[in-house]
Amino acid sequence: MSALRVLLVDDEPLALRRLETLFGDIDDVEVIGTASTGDEAEAKIATLRPDLVMLDISMPQKSGIRVAADLASDPRPEIIFVTAFEQYAPDAFEVDAADYLLKPVRFDRLRQAVERARRRRTMRDAIDRLAGTPAGTREEAIWVQIATGNLRLPIAQIEWVEAARDYVLFHTSTRSYIHRISMAALEQLFDPQQLMRVHRSTFIRPALVNGVQRLGKGLIALEMEDGAVVQVGPSYVKIVLDRLSLA
Template sequence: MNPNLRVLIVDDEPLARRGLELRLARHADVTIVGQAGNGHEAFLAIARVRPDLLFLDVQMPEVDGFALLRALPAEQLPMTVFVTAYDQYALDAFAASAIDYLLKPVDDARLDQALARAREALASRAAGQHRDRLLGLLAQVSGRPGLSLVDALSGDVAAPCDKLAFRDGDRTVRLDPADVRWIDAAGDYLCIHATTETLVLRATMREMEQRLDPRRFVRIHRSTIVNRDCVRELRSHVNGEYFVTLQTGQTLKLSRSYKDKAALLH
């Protein structure tokens, strides 16, 4: 028996969303858990309903599809089918990183194929592999390909209060540590969620932790580091876990293994 696919549709065109909704209704194992008309709505919906599969319009005003994905915590990245009007060159990259892609107007046969791939990935527990490939794509479209941390980071390790430096081709991008809200990891990639952008690079949490001032940045999970100055609320949960709510409204989990760090966030 196929597992049920919980789907979120994200497109700024109401008719496009409705068209996908009608086509997906042909599949008894698909449940549409929500729809969003822009990146901000989608960000909130993904955190709320945690879909298995995202049908994502790449070209949306203000917050496009890639910006949305970069803003998500890595553990929330769902399997993604891009819905796009991009040319064949871009589609090759999408196909290598996402579950599938669909060209507008959406063809029923191609939609069926995309769903079949998603079902197979969910049944074989391969969704995490797709997430790692998706993070690799985000690193490329950010203009920051997957570098090792040794190559990607520069600056004085002995001076953690200095600006964080990231090498971007021939230039160096510097971030004020105060602008870094939280960092999360998936596989060999890190997502650095800053005030104005989210950077994706190839690195490990251990390497990044060595770069950060422990007086400001607190490891709250094996895959999450948070800027304590950005924490608005700490709320206890079951089994010694906590929910950490940031000033932006984003909620992160402080795991039981790091419960001793809760005192640092008060």
Template structure:
């Protein structure tokens, strides 16, 4: 069975030529190609490809940041593709990431595919050590807006999607709750909420079933019993819930 591949590069010719090359190997099926990280995030969720060929230098969100934004549930194998850059190569080697240099050589690509094949056959989901996120891409009125994590007061999820809430407004994001919880300093306080401890003004109505947080903006965020103890400990308060 062919591996399902996604190509992500902001340069159209680079994309086309890599697509053609991957097709030419006969081992891969290109299921999509994206011009930036935001498109890629949606495509990964929709297509769940086995492997993503990922450019580093891209507008707004680079390849490394994109890696941090992918939910572990749909985490594909990732092969970085970059033009000559000694610094990037060093980073790949240190983190045992697979990479290809542009222009891509066929022989080198074949070796990479072999390796990919083996990993996929072993059936172990790939785990990458990726950096903490500082900016979260959100849908703005016209374009993509990057929201600083420090500015985020809470994250709320509903049937419509995941909303990032700042004192200035609410924005829809493609990142999952789990990614936001693991890759940022935001704390889980409820099945449907994450909260930024720095924005908490006070804890209201501690009760057996949890509590309510009042934020500096005046908004309120519920805390469920399950997360209350951990949150109190995190805030430096006593752990007992009475």
């Protein structure tokens, strides 16, 4: 498998150095360059043709959102936005970002996002076909908005869910989808045997839990198959341990 070629874009030198350090611990990636403005990012994307661009949103000259929106459709690198401001999430997914990371970037979330971007590059045809997936005998999918319209996302594709203000993020193996719905509504929609609530702002798929971290004082976190580490709310700890047969 060839290394994923990555361009890092951020106007803060410390942020760039931190990303370079984190990428040093991720297998099969190669950081091929850096940029500190939107215009420089566009130039380097055109000349270096990276597979993945880690793109800061708030930058001089041209925002990361604008850079991503103006990219040619083919060939187009995968985009992972990095920002200190979560309010940009809806705009980020409007331009088909693979993921959206908040600063300071955690290693587990970066690794998860990179693997998602890697899979997206090899599974685009399969993702395109999701729109034609036939409906089952019960509600088994959610219509989500994407840059080109709407996509029927099978619930079976959702690995975990996290709340983001008035929206939720559906995380799949290849990308995240943003959708406006309440966590309470999702609790009614999801089969708890498939997607269980483990926090007031999180659902997970129990079958994808690889490990449990004991945090002390009765608190735990779940290590997911994709590398994400998900906190379990105090009131959910017992039911989660029971479900995982660890009580």
